[in-house]
Amino acid sequence: MNLQRIRTVIAKEWAEVFKNKLVLFTVGFLPLVFTALPLGILYATRGDPEQMASEMSDLPAQFMALCGDISASECMQVFILNQFLLLFMMMPLIIPISIAAYSIVGEKTTHSLEPLLATPISTVELLTAKSLAAAIPAVLATWLGFAIFVVGAPLVSTGPSVLRYILGPMWLLAVFGLGPLMAIMAVNFAIMVSSRVTDPRVAEQMAAVIIVPLLAIMFAQIGGLLVLNLTFMLIAAVVLLVADAALIVVGARLFQRETILTKWK
Amino acid sequence: MIHAEQLSKTFGDGPNAITAVDRLSLDVAEGEVFGFLGPNGAGKTTTVRMLTTLIGPSGGRATVNGLTLGRDDAAIRQSVGVLTETPGLYDRLSAERNLTIYARLYDVADVPGQVRKYLQMLGLWERRQDEAGSFSKGMRQKLALARALLHEPRVLFLDEPTSALDPEAAKLVRDFIEELRGAGRTIFMCTHNLDEADRLCDRIGIFKTRLIMVDSPANIRQQLYGRRVVVHLAQAAEGLAAEARALPFVKEVQAVDNKLVVTLDDPEANDPALVRRLVEAGAAIQFVGELRHSLEDVYLRLIEAQG
Numbered sequence: 021m022n023l024q025r026i027r028t029v030i031a032k033e034w035a036e037v038f039k040n041k042l043v044l045f046t047v048g049f050l051p052l053v054f055t056a057l058p059l060g061i062l063y064a065t066r067g068d069p070e071q072m073a074s075e076m077s078d079l080p081a082q083f084m085a086l087c088g089d090i091s092a093s094e095c096m097q098v099f100i101l102n103q104f105l106l107l108f109m110m111m112p113l114i115i116p117i118s119i120a121a122y123s124i125v126g127e128k129t130t131h132s133l134e135p136l137l138a139t140p141i142s143t144v145e146l147l148t149a150k151s152l153a154a155a156i157p158a159v160l161a162t163w164l165g166f167a168i169f170v171v172g173a174p175l176v177s178t179g180p181s182v183l184r185y186i187l188g189p190m191w192l193l194a195v196f197g198l199g200p201l202m203a204i205m206a207v208n209f210a211i212m213v214s215s216r217v218t219d220p221r222v223a224e225q226m227a228a229v230i231i232v233p234l235l236a237i238m239f240a241q242i243g244g245l246l247v248l249n250l251t252f253m254l255i256a257a258v259v260l261l262v263a264d265a266a267l268i269v270v271g272a273r274l275f276q277r278e279t280i281l282t283k284w285k
Numbered sequence: 286m287i288h289a290e291q292l293s294k295t296f297g298d299g300p301n302a303i304t305a306v307d308r309l310s311l312d313v314a315e316g317e318v319f320g321f322l323g324p325n326g327a328g329k330t331t332t333v334r335m336l337t338t339l340i341g342p343s344g345g346r347a348t349v350n351g352l353t354l355g356r357d358d359a360a361i362r363q364s365v366g367v368l369t370e371t372p373g374l375y376d377r378l379s380a381e382r383n384l385t386i387y388a389r390l391y392d393v394a395d396v397p398g399q400v401r402k403y404l405q406m407l408g409l410w411e412r413r414q415d416e417a418g419s420f421s422k423g424m425r426q427k428l429a430l431a432r433a434l435l436h437e438p439r440v441l442f443l444d445e446p447t448s449a450l451d452p453e454a455a456k457l458v459r460d461f462i463e464e465l466r467g468a469g470r471t472i473f474m475c476t477h478n479l480d481e482a483d484r485l486c487d488r489i490g491i492f493k494t495r496l497i498m499v500d501s502p503a504n505i506r507q508q509l510y511g512r513r514v515v516v517h518l519a520q521a522a523e524g525l526a527a528e529a530r531a532l533p534f535v536k537e538v539q540a541v542d543n544k545l546v547v548t549l550d551d552p553e554a555n556d557p558a559l560v561r562r563l564v565e566a567g568a569a570i571q572f573v574g575e576l577r578h579s580l581e582d583v584y585l586r587l588i589e590a591q592g
Binding site for chain 2: 022024025028029031032035036039040130131132133134135136137138139140141142277278281282
């Protein structure tokens with residue numbers, strides 16, 4: 021692995037793709053919205069503790085057990101936040117799709133892949149560089165959003181237990197463990213889709229189906245069918261690891277010089 | 286410098302298989318400019334892609350710069366420069382940035398120095414900060430050519446270097462190729478432009494899935510048509526044709542109006558004797574020239590013969 025070549029391609033990708041306003045919007049605006057939304061909800065639900073305590077009876081029993089000895093209003097806020105945890109998991113899925121779609125389909129339409137493939141760079145180096153170029157901004161934007169959320173949450177929540185919960189193992193595993201795994205999955209999925217289409221917007225839309233399982237989890241949780249907890253996150257991490265390994269193998273096969281030049285549409 | 290032996294490429298399997306390159310064998314010597322001519326879909330780009338290790342051959346073997354295809358692929362890519370059919374520039378990046386990226390990918394030691402050298406050499410230095418997307422077609426082609434040269438490759442593959450360029454831009458690119466030839470680089474050039482091939486190439490290969498003929502343009506003409514001398518006369522030529530036919534080195538004579546078209550092997554040696562014989566026979570010769578078939582005639586004759 022030649023690190024200079026990987027760094028060069030990453031720098032090239034960022035220099036090019038971040039001149040695209042749509043990509044810039046996705047990378048910049050999405051984390052802002054996804055961070056502001058839970059903070060706003062926290063602020064909006066910091067009202068009457070008695071009323072919140074009365075609404076506690078509506079919470080799923082499994083979730084009540086998670087609250088332990090924290091106050092009713094804090095437990096209510098923690099429950100609401102649990103719905104928004106999925107937003108932080110959605111960011112590393114959506115952002116890389118946008119970057120990878122514009123990067124790969126863009127190179128196809130401008131025919132700039134062939135001269136790049138004619139250089140001594142290996143296909144593994146090129147795939148690594150393209151994957152990192154799409155995944156790093158997504159992961160960093162997610163982490164930055166989470167950092168802002170952690171700083172802002174104590175200011176708008178009802179008590180310190182909310183922050184303790186956010187900084188607990190489940191949230192940390194979701195943001196710092198599952199986040200990068202999801203970004204890798206999204207990148208490889210976007211590469212697969214991008215190899216078959218010639219319009220970056222189509223690639224982006226097709227690759228976006230990858231968020232469907234996450235939406236299903238979100239709705240299952242809202243419907244009380246599922247409660248996100250540490251065990252769930254650990255299982256999800258293992259599933260993602262396996263899925264990533266499989267997608268990397270498929271992505272690497274698609275990213276061979278001959279395949280790109282003769283089979284990509 | 287380039288050696289191919291029975292090099293083949295087939296796409297697909299079974300009854301749907303398409304042979305793009307069929308048992309190509311050729312040698313290109315160091316410092317030679319080799320023109321690879323053929324119609325669209327003949328397999329020229331596939332050949333270049335194989336020789337630059339972008340795609341693998343289905344059969345045969347080849348070496349480029351002494352390195353073996355399939356075994357030394359990364360080293361081959363490091364040692365050759367490639368100008369692809371379309372420039373494939375990063376349109377949103379400046380000309381300088383475009384070249385800097387490639388200089389780093391080729392592990393060039395003095396990146397700013399080499400970038401400057403080629404931007405200046407190709408007259409793009411003043412526009413180095415401009416986005417490549419704002420360049421004219423000619424400037425884009427020059428930038429792509431600079432990109433192919435940054436690492437000082439000994440072998441250059443140029444795929445249609447002047448296609449889609451206006452005559453002025455095409456001339457600029459051709460002049461630069463002449464300079465490269467003067468610098469002793471080996472150039473393998475795919476082209477449709479027969480006039481360009483005639484002027485630039487030491488040898489040409491006429492190709493349509495298979496290599497039909499390889500030689501210098503002059504030798505190919507001679508092989509196909511022989512060498513023909515035209516004697517322009519002040520009188521009708523018919524009566525003088527027999528005089529010319531009587532000479533032992535003359536192969537064929539045609540009289541057309543007041544011109545004699547004489548086919549012979551060595552005009553430089555035989556023309557004086559021919560002129561002397563005709564003058565002795567009473568010919569009033571205005572001037573003597575050589576009838577030169579265009580490379581287009583040669584090309585079309587060979588390609589049509591292939592069906």
